[in-house]
Amino acid sequence: MKRSVGFVVYPGFQMLDLSGPAAALETGGRWDSSCDYEVSLLSPNGGMVKSSGGIQVETLKIAQAPALHTVIACGGVGALHCNEDAKIIRFLRDHHQAGTRMASVCTGAFLLAAAGLLKGCRATTHWRYAAQFQRTYPDVLLQSDSIWVQDQGIWTSAGVTAGIDLTLALIAQDNDEDTSRLIARELVVYHRRPGGQTQFSAMLDLVSPTGKFAGLLDWARLHLDQTLSVDELADHVAMSPRHFSRAFTEETGQTPAKAVEQLRLEVARELIEGKAGSVESVARQVGFRSADRMRRAFVRSFGVPPKSIRQTS
DNA sequence: CGTGTTTACCGCCATG
């Protein structure tokens, strides 16, 4: 069966948000006719649309979209300006109400949220825009540390290449895990990223090389059993707590306490998946004062307690 | 499950 997938783009969209998922969809049909997708590109006014990198694509007007099985809203710097575009909003709203499967990549989540589709739903977006997103749409349960999230049939993914992970998951839903695994191998990407669903490792990679806080984060990772309060961190880089907090948030897109908690959660998760000791002892190793506190942090961040991670891994 | 306490965050403003 051929499934029709429509990508929503606009001036300033991110090419990789489109081309990554499109490549994954294209690859599927190559062996297996039951995994065949037809891709259409849709923009508010149709015609040629320029991506943020300058490459242009030919699009249909969204009003002339064919019947669609899935809609994917692409992200990009343009998303922050056109999330009030009435044509896009109406298009997304109509298709959602009609039961079309809805998805977004990166800051495409801003479009879904603007259309009101994410109210009360768990969702994610590019980590750098997470704070802005939460401020703009406080009624969305943002899971800023997830690669992708599915809630109420709406799929959102983190920044850029996470769109490929998302598409693999969509393909797995339409077909099966094996098909999605084969496609991942063909594309030479991870079928399941190391580190599970967290994008924080990716964040460390992106921020560390250039950032002022590279050394600080590395140091913190090695001393997770210490308190690591904002005051201590600020002291460690010889800044006032106020200035440190502001500079850190600006630089990394995360507040200091959140970042430390992410580090703790990430290491804890690895230890738990690796079955290294009891949940209680893992909690202490990574600096949670108690297993109960760690458990709450897990639920807050991953949506599930440590126990269920150990069981499913 | 409520309740007092601590912590983090952020807006505002002063300083240099």
Added chain:
DNA sequence: ATCATGGCGGTAAACA
């Protein structure tokens, strides 16, 4: 004027 810095106080969240 602009920018980096940092102190203060309110608020919200997390903790005990």
